Amino acid sequence: MIDSHCHLNLAPLGSNLTEVLRKAKQNGVKRIMVPGITPASWKVLSSFNSQPYCDILPIDTAIGLHPYFLPKERDEIPPLLKQFEEAVAGAVVNTKESLSVAEGALPNSQGFLAVAQGCDPEAQGCLSNAQGCLSSAKGCFCAIGETGLDGHIPVDMNVQKQVLHAHLDIADSFGLPVILHHRKSHHLLFEALKASSFEGRGVIHAFSGSTDVAKRYIDRGFCLGIGGTITYERAKKTKDTVTYLLRNHPESILLETDAPDMPMSGRQGQPNMPHYLTDVVAALSGLSEIEPNEIKTITSANYARLFKPSLF
Numbered sequence: 001m002i003d004s005h006c007h008l009n010l011a012p013l014g015s016n017l018t019e020v021l022r023k024a025k026q027n028g029v030k031r032i033m034v035p036g037i038t039p040a041s042w043k044v045l046s047s048f049n050s051q052p053y054c055d056i057l058p059i060d061t062a063i064g065l066h067p068y069f070l071p072k073e074r075d076e077i078p079p080l081l082k083q084f085e086e087a088v089a090g091a092v093v094n095t096k097e098s099l100s101v102a103e104g105a106l107p108n109s110q111g112f113l114a115v116a117q118g119c120d121p122e123a124q125g126c127l128s129n130a131q132g133c134l135s136s137a138k139g140c141f142c143a144i145g146e147t148g149l150d151g152h153i154p155v156d157m158n159v160q161k162q163v164l165h166a167h168l169d170i171a172d173s174f175g176l177p178v179i180l181h182h183r184k185s186h187h188l189l190f191e192a193l194k195a196s197s198f199e200g201r202g203v204i205h206a207f208s209g210s211t212d213v214a215k216r217y218i219d220r221g222f223c224l225g226i227g228g229t230i231t232y233e234r235a236k237k238t239k240d241t242v243t244y245l246l247r248n249h250p251e252s253i254l255l256e257t258d259a260p261d262m263p264m265s266g267r268q269g270q271p272n273m274p275h276y277l278t279d280v281v282a283a284l285s286g287l288s289e290i291e292p293n294e295i296k297t298i299t300s301a302n303y304a305r306l307f308k309p310s311l312f
C-alpha cells in the first residue's frame with residue numbers, strides 16, 4: 001500500500017515524522033510520495049533521505065510550485081521559475097551521483113536486492129534491476145509537482161497557467177511524470193495540456209469528477225489519485241466514477257491521503273495521517289468485489305509503473 005500524495009513536511013506531520021512513519025508502517029504503508037510546494041519545501045524534502053527516520057519507510061519526493069503558494073507579484077514569477085529549473089537539474093544530478101557512489105560501495109546486484117526486498121515487496125516494478133534497488137530502499141526524487149490550476153484561490157489564472165507550463169516543459173525535458181492539482185479547473189487543465197507539447201505521464205491528484213472527465217485523463221496517459229473523498233457518503237459522483245474505474249481501468253488508480261489535509265469521513269477536525277490510507281482501501285473495496293489486499297497490490301504496481309523509482 002503506497003501513499004502517492006502526502007505532505008510529510010507540513011505541520012503537524014513534519015514535527016513528529018518518526019512517529020508518523022512508524023504508525024504508517026504498522027498499518028501497512030510501504031512507501032510515501034511527498035510533493036514539493038515551495039522552494040523552502042524542496043530543501044526539507046531533499047534532506048529526508050539522510051535522516052534517521054528514512055530507515056522506517058522509503059520516501060519519494062517531487063519538486064514543484066503549488067499554485068496556492070505562488071507569489072502575488074507577477075515580477076516575482078520569472079526568478080522563481082529559474083530557481084525551480086535549477087533545483088530540478090540539481091536534484092537529477094545529485095540523485096545520479098549518490099547512486100553511482102553507492103553502486104561502487106556494494107559488491108554486486110544481490111547486495112542491492114537484499115536491501116530493497118525488505119522495503120517494498122508489493123511494488124515489484126521497483127525491484128527490476130540493481131540500479132533501482134538503492135533508490136527503492138531509501139526513496140528517490142522521481143517526479144515534477146505539485147503543480148496545477150486552482151479556480152478557488154486569488155492567484156491570477158494566467159500566472160498559474162504560466163507556472164504550470166514551465167512544469168510541463170521541464171517534466172518533458174527530464175522524462176519525469178507530473179503531479180497535477182485541480183480545483184474547479186478540469187476544463188482549464190485539459191486546455192493547458194492540449195496547448196503544451198507535454199506527452200508524458202502523470203497523476204491527477206485528489207481526483208473528483210465524472211466518468212467522462214476521468215476517461216479523458218486516462219486517454220492522455222494519466223493516473224487518478226483516489227483519496228478521502230470516497231469515504232464520504234455524499235460523494236456520489238466521484239464514487240460512481242471510481243466504481244467505473246475499478247471495473248474498467250484499475251491500472252489507472254493510485255491511493256493517496258493528501259495528509260495533513262482532506263480528513264477521511266469520521267475523522268473530521270483532526271489532521272489527516274498517512275496511516276489512515278486503509279480507510280481509502282476499505283472504501284475502494286466496498287465499491288467493488290476486489291479484496292483490500294488485491295487493491296493494495298494493484299495500486300502499488302501502478303505507482304511503480306508511473307514513478308519508476310528504478311530509473312534513478
Ligand SMILES: [Zn+2]
Pocket residue numbers: 005007035146258
Ligand atoms: Zn498536495
